[in-house]
Amino acid sequence: MTEPDLVSLRDVTVAYDRHPAIHHVSCGFARGSLTAIIGPNGAGKSTLVKTIAGLLKPAEGAMRLHGVSPKDIAYLPQLAGIDDSFPISVQDVVLLGLWRRTGAFGRITLDMRVEASKALSTVGLDGFEGRAFGSVSAGQRQRVLFARVLVADSPLILLDEPFSAVDSRTTADLIRLIDRWHREGRTVLAVLHDHDQVRRHFPQSLLMAREVVAGGPTEEVLTPANLLRARAMSEAWDGDAEVCRGAA
Secondary structure, rough: OOOOEEEEEEEEEEEEEEEEEEEEEEEOOOOOEEEEOOOOOOHHHHHHHHHOOOOOOOOEEEEEOHHHHHHHHEOOOOOHHHHOOOOOOOHHHHHHHHHHHHHOOOOOOOOHHHHHHHHHHHOOOOOOOOOHHHHHHHHHHHHHHHHHHHHHHOOEEEEOOOOOOOOOHHHHHHHHHHHHHOOOOOOOOEEEHHHHHHHHHHEEEEEEOOOEEEEEEHHHOOOHHHHHHHHHHHOOOOOOOOOOOOOO
């Protein structure tokens, strides 16, 4: 009997103020897979990831998790969406990744603080625990967020543009961490833009243009024909269209 995908979406439409951001999306992500979610700007990539994370609810269709619960998801949002003016230390940001174990108001133990320090060391930020999160560079903030994912120890990891606003050295370090998660059997989905990067490091891809254009092995998805079709679909999309009713 074939094992069901860890994440499955069937005919999912998600809308903002009744205007669809993704439209009749059906796809699945196998347990232990490493998948890049790609497509033109405005293709609905972040919307898809937020829906899987449980931050957005479908207007139509269904999203299901198989063998994991919503608390088993580690979500790394776009760096641009993080409020770096909030007065919180680097260590406390990392400790937020432990909420599955502690709950919203659980006690933080010394062992947990040691664990957070080890995670910071893993991402190259030894000694940064006491610094204000807003005082460090964009690349360092992204490393902090990866450390938060590390301590979460989740089987399903969602990364929304994890390499934006970071330099090539930071990107290389973070890709090595993603490779490690993949070897550990975790399921990793990452919203990306760099097609060469995707070809080198992500064996599976999902090409979006509000709808699914293609999904599967990266070499079969990232073809000139598929990329041209995705661009044409994105440019033809009516952003003011209302949510339709019923399957396409």
